[in-house]
Amino acid sequence: MVALLVGGLVLAVLLVVGYALSRRGFFSRFSSSERFSIETAKAPQLENFPTVAGTTLLHCGDMIDDVALERISLGDDLIQFRIPLPEIKILRPLVSKATQSPNNKVVVYTAKFNDAVVVLKTLTTDGTSISPEAEAFVQTIRLHSTLNHPKLVAFLGVVWSTNAKKNIVGYGLLMEHLSRGDLARLLALDAAKSPTDRILQWRPHRPHHRSKASVLLDIASAIVYLHSFSPAILHRNIESSTILLADNWDAKLSGISANATKPSLLITAPEVLKGDAWTEKADVYSFGILMCELDLGHHPYMSTSSSTSALSTRQLATLVMADLLQPTFSPDCPPEIQDIATKCLAFDSKLRPTAVQMDFWLRKYRRTEEPAV
Incomplete structure (x- = not known):
């Protein structure tokens, strides 16, 4: 019971400190190149987690104000998913391209819940009113609570509290850790190895090899699920940094947001670059770019050896918008995969397949062409 209480107190302090740092622009000091991917090593033990210097621990009772909670309540539909603060133990901050919020106000941690390592995304804001950032974050929590698919990173619960004395409101989204x-x-790790030593392969034939087609099928299945809603849930950011890998190498899609995100220009469909709205077919285009990236081991337009390597992102996007640039494939890429990717990358969005079609074609390829691992 004492350990649970301490875990809740540490979380409360980190919410407050996260708010203070975001107000000072602390996280804006880090460039995108300094943000690191999720480590595969085990998270440090709680006793090794550094304390927050100069911060007074607050009693959990001081953190909750009934009037404020009424104001910031996430609604009756989320009460069933609420997790008490003392049941969560913070392990360490976690920053990656997939988890770092564009507005730098969302802070992400690895944590422990029910003896399992999880991911806790937090947003702390002024308690006098609901800011646009907080409203968007709450809507994203609400969206995640409605989703349930084996190839999406799983929603585990929600946390919210207030510090009435400092007039600060904290929200937390608890997600599966992969x-x-x-x-x-x-x-990137595979790129440094010889071709036969790489983990991801089109034709796996060694014990340590894993199937590239399986990764694509996992993500295609997740997209089919999102697009099955009415109206369709659009991802808008399907790329290698939003795809996470489990212990058994299953791939799961993350990065789903209720508000329109601003994706990389290099995964954006030409019609969207021209100003059209993002649709399901734009998600399919991004999936086509992902297929090329999985084949080549890097983004198809970002190779140092390609003729486009000296061009800026905006220049590359201009060429894509004018239908003057198409990705290439490696000699090892199966013709069936090239055909599916080419259809997904059609310049005319009307000619692109639906998510269901691309999922069907990938399943057909797996059944008829790829040998069993």
């Missing part, structure tokens, strides 16, 4: 990190990190 120990092998993101796909972008694995591709």
Whole structure:
């Protein structure tokens, strides 16, 4: 019971400190190149977690104000998912391209809940009113609470509290932790190895090999699920950094947000670059870019050996928008995979397949062409 209480107190302090640091622009000091991918090593033990210097621990009773809670309540639909603060133990901050919020106000930690390592995304804000950032964060929590698919990173629960004395409100989203990190990190590690030693392969034939087609199928299945809603849930940011890998190498899609995110120009469909709205077919285009990246081991337009390596992101996007640039494939890429990717990357969005179609084609490829591992 004491350990649970201490865990809740540490979380309360970190919510307050996270708010203070975000107000001072602390996290804006880090460039994108300094943000690291999720580590595959075990998280440090609680006794090794550094204390927050100069911060007074507050009693949990001081953190809760009934009037304030009424104001910031996330609604009756989320009460069933609420987790008491003392049941969560903070382990360490976690920053990656997939978890770092564009507005730098969301702070992400690894934590322990029910003896399992989890991910806790927090946002702390002024308690006098609900800020646009907080409203968007709450809507994202609400969206995650409605989703349930084996190839989506799982929603585990929600935390919220107030510090009435300092007039601060804290929200927390508890998500599944996937120990092998993101796909972008694995591709970078594989790039440093000889082709036969790489983990991801189109035709796995060694015990340590894992199937590239399986990764694509996992993500295609998640997209089919999101697009099955009416209206469809659009991801808008399907790329290797938002794909996380479990112990058994299953791939799961993360990064789902209720508010429109600003994706990388290099995964954005040409019609969206021209100003059209993002649709399901734009998600399919991003999936086509992902197929090329998985094949090549890097983004198709970002290779140092390609003719486009000296161009800026905006210049590359201009070429894509004018239909003057198309990704290439490696010699090892199966023709069936090239065909599916080419259809997903069609310049005319009307010619692109639906998520269901691309999922069907990938399943057909797995059944008929890829040998059993």
